[in-house]
């Protein structure tokens with residue numbers, strides 16, 4: 045079946061959000077609402093996606109996928125006026141235009157595809173997707189004639205009491221024959237409660253031209269939820285979260301408590317991974333298979349290899365390879381790579397560092413700007429002194445080095461392969477491979493000191 049073009053309306057400010065951010069850039073499931081709509085349309089077969097933007101147009105352009113075409117609606121005079129702005133971009137097109145709104149993040153590819161196919165086979169010049177909403181407040185209502193045929197759409201603000209009792213609503217999703225759409229748009233007027241050019245008015249116009257219009261009703265009202273307020277944003281977020289959790293469980297991931305597991309739409313998790321409660325997996329996080337993650341982990345843009353065990357950890361923009369064991373109470377910061385089988389124990393922070401295979405950072409360490417080899421043992425409380433108050437410097441630790449407890453490695457400094465550093469040392473000079481470095485005051489024992497203090 046042929047493909048279609050999609051026009052996504054996203055120019056509004058979203059006054060009811062009370063936000064500096066354009067409404068369509070508010071995130072649900074870690075992804076801007078508009079991007080959810082773009083992705084669903086693409087999945088359903090959109091060959092071109094055109095977003096109509098206005099309020100903070102540049103910001104919107106930068107936040108969405110680059111293959112989305114942009115048309116600017118300088119003044120937001122209504123949804124009909126918004127579609128009209130795409131006339132130039134669509135001048136050589138014929139066939140079906142699917143119009144969507146950028147504030148409906150729950151649309152699914154399957155629903156849009158079925159809708160498009162229904163439009164193609166019903167012979168109508170315009171088809172609108174509708175659903176019966178438990179609470180229709182705010183939506184345009186579907187007015188049907190006595191024989192059940194679609195007559196027109198009335199906006200909530202323009203509706204009579206009787207019309208407001210109708211629960212079948214306009215989803216804001218339509219398929220149009222392109223030529224018919226633009227000729228009808230030219231006739232839309234703005235004599236209504238909001239003084240706007242309403243897109244739904246084209247249906248009545250097309251019908252009065254004796255062309256066929258159709259309504260395509262879906263049962264799944266949840267998927268067409270329009271987000272106009274923060275309360276509706278939270279509702280959308282919750283639905284997306286349940287969907288994502290169910291999808292992962294169906295793929296073989298165990299979630300100990302889905303109700304306290306927050307996984308963004310784009311996150312990937314391998315099979316037989318177990319996720320414990322209180323875990324957030326955000327952004328572009330990718331988790332391997334056979335892992336145990338949580339309880340209480342927050343990962344943002346983190347890549348984790350297979351069979352990793354991580355608990356009580358905040359990690360962002362970093363990578364943990366296969367078989368790592370991390371936590372509890374660990375902070376892994378950007379540009380860190382923990383190679384295979386690294387162990388990071390309690391109360392450790394690692395930043396901008398490469399930690400080699402099998403190395404252990406078991407307790408109470410700060411490791412920043414460090415290149416550490418494999419099978420290193422960092423004693424308890426050992427830190428890299430990476431900042432001199434002006435600049436950051438790197439520390440290099442060779443393979444198999446053994447750093448005693450409470451050592452300070454003052455960067456820039458190098459500890460060679462297989463070298464030892466005595467506990468409590470402050471290392472400021474290179475430690476060559478295989479050496480023992482001890483850099484601390486010698487111990488002095490003063491005989492009789494205690495007696496003298498107590499009796500003298």
Ligand code: UD1
Pocket residue numbers: 053054055056057068096097117119120121122123124125126145146147182183184185197199213214215216241242243244269270271272
């Ligand atoms: C709109 C529909 C309503 C439908 C509901 C579904 C109209 C007049 N009303 O109402 O029938 O039930 O969606 O969610 O179409 N926009 C522009 N330019 C404008 C105005 C709006 O691009 O000049 C964009 C907005 O950014 C938004 C979308 O169009 O993404 C819908 O606008 P919104 O103000 O949210 O319309 P609703 O009142 O929800």
Ligand code: CA
Pocket residue numbers: 145147270271272
């Ligand atoms: Ca809306």
